[in-house]
Amino acid sequence: MFQPNMFESHHLFDMTPRSPESDDLGKLRDDDYETKSGTETMEAPSGDDQDPNQRPKKKRYHRHTQRQIQEMEAFFKECPHPDDKQRKELSRELGLEPLQVKFWFQNKRTQMKAQHERHENQILKSENEKLRAENNRYKEALGNATCPNCGGPAALGEMSFDEQHLRIENARLREEIDRISGIAAKYVGKPLSSLSHLSPHLSSRSLDLGGFGNLGTQSSGYVGEMYGSGDLLRSVSGPSEADKPMIVELAVAAMEELMRMAQAGEPLWSTPSENSSDHQSLNEDEYLRTFPRGIGPKPLGLKSEASRESAVVIMNHINLVEILMDVNQWSSVFCGIVSRAMTLEVLSTGVAGNYNGALQVMSAEFQVPSPLVPTRENYFVRYCKQHPDGTWAVVDVSMENLRTTPISKCRRRPSGCLIQELPNGYSKVIWVEHVEVDDRSVHNLYKPLVNSGLAFGAKRWVATLDRQCERLASSMASNIPAGDLCVITSPEGRKSMLKLAERMVTSFCTGVGASSAHAWTTLSATGSDDVRVMTRKSMDDPGRPPGIVLSAATSFWIPVPPNRVFDFLRDENSRNEWDILSNGGLVQEMAHIANGRDPGNCVSLLRVNSANSNQSNMLVLQESCTDSTGSYVIYAPVDIVAMNMVLSGGDPDYVALLPSGFAILPDGPGLSGGGILEVGSGGSLLTVAFQILVDSVPTAKLSLGSVATVNSLIKCTVERIKSAVMCENA
Template identity: 40%
Template structure:
């Protein structure tokens, strides 16, 4: 989290620490009650949860939840939750719209031990780093309970900012308590609960009911994790294309958190592996593979940070793109960060809805044979994959090295590309590298010394409002290009440069749209082996 946010968090903690008692005791009781609820709803059967016929996750039965955990105010004909909200939230803003409930549960087997997961979730820096595709910022405001070196019966007061990989969706910012408890050998629970009742909230757009995970150790050293995510959020500022995604809970729900945890577990397993699948065309030693994996991870983290709607990203709208979406630009000046070139760079981004399944779009964008169809800089080049490092069981999840040659075989540029997909989202992220950088990475040089400007795509499942029950499949595609502009720092860039990059990004989106529309026509998808491959 940035220094301003840390100072704000410290000031806040000092403010409410004055009321050590009885406020501290009330917050601890609040957290322990939340853990009791999490234990009940996390293990409850299908009376409380409604399985989704086409998905693995469950949606909360609101009527049954109110019956078990709330009480109905007959005069308002709406639920109240006396246990968790007995007074008006001490928010900095007065709620003006009704909050919408998002409540889901999912389960998965994670290739991590229970204590490793607990340590990850209770360390704010590790948590925000591992869940970089969701968490923009996070900090511990203070610790109210727990012995040093132990995670049993520990309570942190934390703040966090959550995002989707698109500038179109507003961030979610809130204060909460995170409480961990060991129930028995190898069985843990970690629960989050909003603290608006006790601490002024930065916004009024999110209330977190008891949410978190129940972790059970398995005989093979892995963990069975049941994740519950239960919030009430403001949907009034959501773009119409994104409302169904958020309402379905795929945007911020249990499946997305659990998929991210699984991705992190697979990343650790790949990083620690002593043997690797053979490369496509070149032999890379183990130290070099580690450097490639770490550079790919940094590339993904930078991309996700760049395409969020956080206030730290000063986005400026350029123009409307054919009435579908806006192209935005963000100017970045770099003086001290050795991981990117010094001087001025710019990130251009836009989001569009496409009538194509996320899986087909992901495979098309990641495949080297398809690159010349959307990348203007590759139209006259021959793209070949020369190395690939798989990450996990899905063949689409990998770090790849692509070589771009002229038709005469002369090297033009290398691309480092990482692709990742799960049920809640997909990414294809890449950065151009010259031959000297590739040589250094192959030799195992520190990847933090390699300067990169990541560009790429995020793909979210998108169904139009009203089509949720008809099964209409679509994708919410976000495109972002990060380009170097000048070796000197500038507060603005030339209009001609902005116009050129706007044309590049809009032409890229148009090319992808045209291909999708062509292949959506009857039988056309059968005629193009490049588009069909791996689908």
Template identity: 50%
Template sequence: MESGDEQDVPESKGKKKRYHRHTPRQIQELEAMFKMCPHPDEKQRMQLSRDLGLEPRQIKFWFQNRRTQMKTQHERADNCALRTENDKIRCENIAMREALRNVMCPTCGSPQSSEDSYFDEQKLRMENSRLKEELDRVATITSKYLGRPITQLPPIQPLSASSLDLTVGGYGNPVFHPSSLDLDLLGLGPPSSAAFPFPAISEMERPMLVELATRSTEELIRLAQADEPLWTRIGRDGREVLNLDAYERIFPRQSQQFRSPETRVETSRDSGDVFMNSLALVDMFMDSGKWMELFPTIVANARTIELVMPGMDGSRSGALILMYGEFLGLSPVVSSRELCFLRYSQQIEQGLWVISDISVHFPRDNLLPSCTKRRLPSGCLIQDMPNGYSKVVWVEHMEVEEKNPIHQLYQDLADSGIAFGAQRWVATLQRICERIACQMGNGNSPRDLGGVIPTAEGKRSMMKLSQRMVSNFCATLGSSTGHRWTAPAGLNDVGVRVTVHKCSDPGQPNGVFLSAATSVWLPLSPQAVFSFFRDERSRVQWDVLSNGKAVQEVTRITNGQHPGNCISLLRAAMNPSYPNESNMLILQESCTDPSGSLVVYASVDLPSVNVAMSGEDPSFIPLLPSGFVVTPTGGLGRGRERRPAPTQVVGHPGRCSPWLFRSW
């Protein structure tokens, strides 16, 4: 838009236009006219032009700019009002939490009983729901006035984990304990808390951390670019592992002389082309939330502890952060690995980046006696390629000392380094980048089963809903998210694990749930097992609740080049014993890559599906996922015979609808 202060002066090529400011009298007259009529017609603009000595086009542009300025002022005022309303709701919420926390019996002065606490909790939830509906109503009215959705509301800051446990009857509250559920026979105890303190980094420690990260990056670059004799190929698949003798000669460390005899060294390297440019990848690696979304089947939990050093000139180059991460083995019988590490990003040259990680000690290491681990220089080189692709070279190097024996079904996978190796990271990265590309695209794949989802926004909303379902399913297998898997008495040898957890977060059903998982060997190839579980035509053979009737696929969304990477919406046969379940559908996502396969599903009611298909935010649609994890064999290992793929089965029997009940 042109400025209203512009003089209509002819200009020659290469010369700039001349501008002048309106006089106070002109501005005063224009403001007076604006108060009377913000949209003057042509006759009024001509009259103002004669009175003020301005061109008609200058009058037109001044009124356009003034209307834009007025709209911006109204928008700011509306946003301030919404912020005030949001803060009021937050303060009332905190006050109610504190009141519930300190509630006392008026008769005896003792803490309130668990039954009273339960009903107070329900009242609190109802009040919070009412307050949220009131806020949504105000936001809807304001968005209609502005002509666009309100997106500038401040996020509600979560309370501390200790306060939350005390107020909603979590496991940290002595009033509520798993023993009250008569589950002591399962050996269940309070799960570990995901919230734990980290000491602040002092100014004296920062230079030491920067030096450690720099040396780690230099070593990683050499490891990523070197060939024999530093790297050798083993196995039928030609996996690359470090020649430890050559490595220790090139990179001598004093700590290697004191390595425990029980310490296992895991090394691997892999590379692949990824459908995402280097800048986008680096941005996702340096953001803990985006990093979890990029590796949902590996990273169960992550957080940025502290920014040690910002990037140069506002970029990611030279940025150093202290991070916490929990890495999954996709089975409760394979201990997840919780690490605290430095992550450093550096642009080596145009289009070439390095992301390096190196472990540092943190206080919670002493609380994890089952597994001692240290991540040596690991990470990846990212090289831009034509057509938006990037070549990623990944290096994994870790020292692990398992103090608890690994279940025999997964011992080959762990010993060979496949369970947490570079091949798994690269394969997952390639698959998720394909999924992101499909989610951002507006068109449909020829393999899609269309005609049900009306818009591209509805497709993206369904993909977000399914992404959350898969992330929740994988996070359930971790330990830092509030789950502690234990073996029931007499069932330890068969690999059955159970856990009890309480759901109170938005997007999860409210209540206490029992989850069960087991692992079995199947005399079939991983591809055959995956195809069997993802095919809706074979569902009646393993889903005992399908009543022997076929399951119909209503719609399908493609997630990548492999036909097995897709999201399906299934209509299950109605159970005569549950006539109210006729409006229930099954949301299922299947995904596969060389590192393994998943089939995850959850029941969703028809109104919730319609909300997602219309393109609205699916964050509050409750999901309780179950599913299967198909893992390829770990190779020969220790002289044992090569066996078929282990299949991990995870179900949620307990407080759930009949479609989610599983008895393994």
């Protein structure tokens, strides 16, 4: 239960006096935290009516009538948390006291919560038993493993590929059982020690499994599963009741800091000049003087990254706030940056029917589209507030200090954005990114990009938002004139095709980064051109073909500006120069949807006319998008019948896709022709990624031949791209 003096203790920030309006976050409903009481009132004779020589009569309970219960049940379905006014109105209608109504709703909420917990408990126990049985099956398979050459027990370095695969799967199951058991222990009291019979050596995620044996130079290593184990997003639970007052105080103080950080000038922020990068940088000494407490001193080994950027975007402020406060929309709009995210608990939904005062605890993973840059995981609180001048602000701040965990490799100081309403549906956005991170695991190729702030900084967030706002505006456009190309003019067809392309882009972005949910494995040791692979079993997913999918990705540097690489890869006329799967056939654009001001932002439907008359033609869905911080060209083969359905406005969710493509990033700020530092005027960091269905049976075993084939495919594609763009740039 929140105490009235919760802002007077646990001062994580050096807080300055605030106006009453700044504390509207504290208006969390008392109903949510008060002690539950009975729903029935008792009647007893007054003191004047009692006989002192008689024992007091047993108190008589007042039970609600059937009508009263039915009315309150109906109201509960619409509003389980009535306010004072609603309770008084109900009490008048039903002939009850307001306190009786209040207690009835409290008990009803308690009853619903108990039913939900019982149901969840049954699901958890069932899942636990299934995992335990599957784990034992894998243990038995491993125990019976024999050497294929001599028939004796298999040595670790001589295991077959299938046995290595079982070891990886077993380790994943072991950690999954631990996670489920930890959750189930809350409800059934089963201690984690009950799982001590499992082999202790399976608890490590990192297994040294040796090589494949005599596979030549094509591949050396093992293929990992695309599953998470021990990662933040699956292990962090919501905050405890004792933490909530501190979270409220933390969020309010973070909002104050964000407002000052967004609006301050020099000396807190240095103004960019002709000889510096094109984003504002933070004066750390001045920051520490201005905010001496904050969330505590910077931990040893972490480096500060701070940036600020502003832009005018084509979206109204209400929709922008909704995107930021809805974790699904936020993850979708920023899919190139947010690889995974979830809301752990909503502490406040806001007031007056909007997000003013909304507060939620979240965890998220941030990425750069390359397997060479580790993702950044954060556990944080997000707070939204409308200020008296009409400006909306959304702030994030890390909460690692409120839980006992290993030292974090990344934490967010107050970061977020201010949104100011402009005429004609536009908004001005001021974005602040301020993190402390251990970036020592970043590959040398990407260090200049990360150190410049272009990889995770405010400029990338704002550029992505601006591009996505244009995309959304184009999807709602009407009266599209038909041009020379087969432009899709049907609103239903445009909407379905854009929705399908959005899912394709999201699937590509979430599968190409170095997420903790991915077990990438290196197949070759050629320096920067290492190929990373992982597998995924696709079952009962209408958006993917069933079977075993092999994902392969590699990142490399090329001395060609990003815009030239982007134009080359998105142009259907040059596709046969790099696309091995098109077999030299002529590529023709059949349909086109413009996605913004830049002609490179578009969704296309391509037809690959096979050079061999005996082969059927192929359709390819492609989306290309570009902004000042990076570009993408993402594509996937699609079924002709399914695309006809989509173009007529049908549901695109059941179209199976396996996206492949390219992420093109600048190698850091470079000098333009005028001698001014400019993004993308130097070379390019290019990530090439393929997803290929290697077996249509999900339970089949992955063959080494499939791995070698995909490895050769991606290397050949890389060489073709290098040869073509280098000649073009010469």
